[in-house]
Amino acid sequence: MVLAGRTILDRVSFTVAPGSFTGLIGSNGAGKTTLLKTILGLVKPTSGTVSIGGAAGPRRDPIVGYVPQKIALEPDAPLRARDLIGLGLDGHRYGMTRPSARRRNLIDEILAAVNATRFADRRVGRLSGGEQQRVMIAHALISRPRLLLLDEPLANLDIGSSHEVVELLRRIATDQGIAIVLTAHDMNPLLHAMDRIVYIARGRAVSGTTAEVVRTETLSELYGYHVEVIHAAGRVLVAAGEAGEGKNARTPPAPPDSQVG
Amino acid sequence: MDLSAIIIEPGFFSNQPVQTALVVSAITAVVSAVVGVFTVIRGQSFAGHAFSDIGGAGASGAVLVGAQPLLGFVTLNVAAAGVMEMIGIRRARGRDLATGIVLGVALGFSALFLFLATTYTSTSGATVSILFGSLFTVAPSLIPVVAVLGAFVMALIAILYRPLLLTSIDYELAAVRGVPIRLVGIGYLIALALAVSLSSITIGAILSTALLVGPPATALRLTKRTGTAIAVASAVGVAAAWLGILISYDTASWSADGNGWPVSFCIVAVVFVFYVSASFPSRLGHRVRGHHQEPVKSLEPS
Ligand SMILES: Nc1ncnc2c1ncn2[C@@H]1O[C@H](COP(=O)(O)OP(=O)(O)OP(=O)(O)O)[C@@H](O)[C@H]1O
Ligand SMILES: [Mg+2]
Numbered sequence: 232m233v234l235a236g237r238t239i240l241d242r243v244s245f246t247v248a249p250g251s252f253t254g255l256i257g258s259n260g261a262g263k264t265t266l267l268k269t270i271l272g273l274v275k276p277t278s279g280t281v282s283i284g285g286a287a288g289p290r291r292d293p294i295v296g297y298v299p300q301k302i303a304l305e306p307d308a309p310l311r312a313r314d315l316i317g318l319g320l321d322g323h324r325y326g327m328t329r330p331s332a333r334r335r336n337l338i339d340e341i342l343a344a345v346n347a348t349r350f351a352d353r354r355v356g357r358l359s360g361g362e363q364q365r366v367m368i369a370h371a372l373i374s375r376p377r378l379l380l381l382d383e384p385l386a387n388l389d390i391g392s393s394h395e396v397v398e399l400l401r402r403i404a405t406d407q408g409i410a411i412v413l414t415a416h417d418m419n420p421l422l423h424a425m426d427r428i429v430y431i432a433r434g435r436a437v438s439g440t441t442a443e444v445v446r447t448e449t450l451s452e453l454y455g456y457h458v459e460v461i462h463a464a465g466r467v468l469v470a471a472g473e474a475g476e477g478k479n480a481r482t483p484p485a486p487p488d489s490q491v492g
Numbered sequence: 493m494d495l496s497a498i499i500i501e502p503g504f505f506s507n508q509p510v511q512t513a514l515v516v517s518a519i520t521a522v523v524s525a526v527v528g529v530f531t532v533i534r535g536q537s538f539a540g541h542a543f544s545d546i547g548g549a550g551a552s553g554a555v556l557v558g559a560q561p562l563l564g565f566v567t568l569n570v571a572a573a574g575v576m577e578m579i580g581i582r583r584a585r586g587r588d589l590a591t592g593i594v595l596g597v598a599l600g601f602s603a604l605f606l607f608l609a610t611t612y613t614s615t616s617g618a619t620v621s622i623l624f625g626s627l628f629t630v631a632p633s634l635i636p637v638v639a640v641l642g643a644f645v646m647a648l649i650a651i652l653y654r655p656l657l658l659t660s661i662d663y664e665l666a667a668v669r670g671v672p673i674r675l676v677g678i679g680y681l682i683a684l685a686l687a688v689s690l691s692s693i694t695i696g697a698i699l700s701t702a703l704l705v706g707p708p709a710t711a712l713r714l715t716k717r718t719g720t721a722i723a724v725a726s727a728v729g730v731a732a733a734w735l736g737i738l739i740s741y742d743t744a745s746w747s748a749d750g751n752g753w754p755v756s757f758c759i760v761a762v763v764f765v766f767y768v769s770a771s772f773p774s775r776l777g778h779r780v781r782g783h784h785q786e787p788v789k790s791l792e793p794s
Contacts, residue, residue, distance in 0.1 A: 268664075272668075273668070297665055304660070308712075309717055314657075323654070323658060325653075326650065354716045355661075
């Protein structure tokens with residue numbers, strides 16, 4: 232992937248299975264969003280392919296659901312959480328919304344599934360970050376995608392809400408057989424939930440189970456200098472180690488989690 | 493003399509300019525309100541202001557060459573919509589300086605054209621009527637044109653209704669769902685350009701955004717549903733326009749020399765009064781909520 236003459240991502244390859252939970256992990260500017268947008272078809276890769284689903288699912292059903300990192304709706308916008316979720320069902324069609332009992336039931340069901348019934352009738356623009364996140368997940372889920380992509384769903388969430396969202400997504404993946412791919416700069420809240428991790432650094436990526444990827448040897452090779460993977464109190468820390476001799480003598484840029492205590 | 497004759501001065505309904513004003517302002521108010529609700533949701537009132545400046549230059553130019561101001565408003569605003577789509581409205585807003593200069597130049601051209609028109613042609617009063625509107629001088633022959641433009645905008649919004657909402661949440665999200673976001677964007681900008689044009693011949697280029705933003709802002713205080721907001725905004729807009737016309741007409745009848753308050757001022761003042769009064773229920777609601785700690789029922793059934 233080359234953007235404005237810069238190579239952002241190079242030779243990145245991974246697969247996700249139905250019902251699996253994959254984390255794209257990397258520091259700011261690593262290329263997580265770019266990778267998601269490539270999968271979504273919003274940006275074209277310089278070379279390489281993305282294939283989703285092989286045989287298509289039921290007709291007219293979208294295959295991919297997407298939850299952007301942040302939505303910027305005016306606090307006063309006359310759009311309730313349930314309206315926004317309804318748009319996930321038919322927002323791409325022309326004409327005005329035609330209310331029906333079936334539509335309402337679908338929305339109520341999905342509201343309950345993401346535990347958002349409580350604020351279903353509030354304006355989306357006035358919901359908190361975590362509440363909006365749930366509403367956007369419901370918006371993406373209601374069209375029954377087979378692959379759900381989320382960009383930094385845990386950014387702006389406190390530990391409690393981020394735990395809840397991870398649990399929710401994990402359950403959705405398992406119960407509905409939806410492949411979930413999300414990006415994060417901190418892997419810790421996801422450690423127990425991820426089936427696979429795609430660790431992005433320096434324009435390249437390694438993928439595998441967390442046990443395979445989050446190891447001193449694997450990540451040192453990816454970074455191109457020695458990093459130390461430290462397990463402490465159920466958390467993982469990737470710390471910059473010694474710089475390699477010779478040409479790489481200056482201090483390497485800090486890996487993503489080095490300052491996480 | 494009965495009460496209604498005091499509130500509504502004699503001759504109000506039989507007065508031909510008043511009839512034209514009532515019809516034109518009602519169409520304009522509804523169109524502005526419908527488009528305006530989306531303008532507020534999409535956070536694009538900036539584009540509305542841009543159209544009012546640019547359209548003013550178009551209308552002034554039209555007066556100079558002896559054409560209908562409405563033609564000038566519509567032509568330049570639709571052209572501006574195309575340019576905005578090309579450079580990207582989001583980027584245009586980001587580039588404050590460049591945009592400010594372009595809009596300033598547009599106003600400058602209005603000044604030039606209006607100066608030339610009033611100096612060298614017999615169109616005295618063009619300045620006031622372009623910039624501040626002169627609803628009572630709108631020709632009855634313009635009603636069909638206004639009606640057709642209004643119907644076109646309403647149809648456009650009705651067709652784009654859901655994609656407009658979806659793109660306002662996140663345009664890439666809409667793109668993922670297969671919405672042609674550029675087409676929807678330009679369709680909306682054209683609707684906005686036409687709404688501002690209509691509003692400009694009603695209350696003037698400078699005040700035109702008052703009808704675009706005021707009634708929707710009032711409606712948003714009263715409801716949290718899109719459809720209801722559109723209905724309330726339309727009602728508020730029409731009520732403000734008609735009340736403004738009535739006040740302007742009455743003040744003219746009361747004054748000795750027959751000069752009433754400018755109708756644009758009256759309409760904008762009523763819009764403002766509505767907006768302020770709509771703020772009270774919600775403030776009251778907050779107080780009640782604070783004391784009893786129970787949620788306050790909103791105005792609409794849920
Ligand atoms: N359209 C573009 N043109 C040029 N460079 C771009 C473009 N989009 C992104 N980049 C660059 O690509 C790199 C990766 O960006 P990306 O947004 O994918 O990072 P990210 O991993 O999502 O970071 P963050 O954690 O901050 O969201 C960055 O260096 C960014 O500056
Ligand atoms: Mg990103």
